[in-house]
Amino acid sequence: MTTPDPRFCEPGDLLESEGLLRQIRHHLHRNPELSLHEAATAELVATRLTEWGYEVTTQVGGHGVVGTLRAGDGSASVTVRADMDALPIVEESGKPYASAVSGVMHACGHDGHTTMLLGAARQLALTRNFSGTVHLVFQPAEEGEAGALRMIEDGLFERFPCDAIFGMHNQPGVATGTFLFGAGPFMSSSDRALITIRGRGGHAARPQLTVDPVLIAGSLIMALQSVVARNIDPAAIAIVTIGTVHAGVATNVIPESATLGLSIRSFDAAVRDRLQQRITALVSAHVEGYGGSVEIDYERGYPVLVNSAAETEFARQVAEELVGPAQVVSPYGPVTGSEDFAYYLQHRPGCFLRLGNGETSPMVHNASYDFDDANLTLGAAYWTRLVERFLARPAR
Ligand SMILES: [Zn+2]
């Protein structure tokens, strides 16, 4: 184990910020904003960063905020990102600071992510124990609206150049304060397909005069699982989930059409291509075989999130120095969820890590979920130390 260097941030250094961070987190939790509507959250972030001496740029790719701080004469630069948006869920956590906005909830812990990064922002500004440039990115619209891509397309990496980028997500089911790392493909790509099967409707008692789209849909539900079972290398990971099935309104009517909604996940570009090609071919031939016709709307979502090896090892070392090896799991994963942080990693090396939110924590996107406040100062200390360590190294 590496001996902790007293020059770098320790968890205890942030204790003084604990009250403030809880207050910020509870305020954000009570006032959640949906993707693309994070105006008040962005304003809170920008106000704090300005107060702490950051050069602040707002409206980057929507409600995105970037805080920049320079110290010393180092030429290296590093970016740390947090996400800010909430979800369309009616909160049932019963917490005193539960959402005051009906039907909107911080059910993914982005209130905690934003607060941890604000904690680091304050600490870095107070101590300025680094040489170089740090950019703190507060990203909007992570939940399905590709806020990361919006910020990149608004010139994030040209306007705020960096050598590497880091991000973190809380992880229910794992002890609070445990850091999880995985190099290489760490989170899956996420694609969607909407399949509309058209047949010929008619009377339930005269099926011979119809082309039944419900029968075709049923057959297709089973057949689609053969893509993973028989077209993909068993050593690779692939998921085809049929999440929606819609057809019919009456028991005595064979409907005109049926629709299936698919979620498709993988960890490799070739597997991703193969899934799309096989699903498209199988669906077309299958429906045609039954005498129907089909429209396939196949939409590619977030790409595979690939952590670079050197930056992941660096991020792991920082965690081990901070909390000791017993609270670090490496390698961890891969995780079959998706993250738009994947887009950043297509442009810069970096690491997206996960931090345990408690073994009994409800899963993210559950109405009873809540971010564990015990991670606030720890996460803030982690980001502070990571920046100090990264910018203490010789310029690349
Ligand atoms: Zn989420």
Ligand SMILES: [Zn+2]
């Ligand atoms: Zn999330």
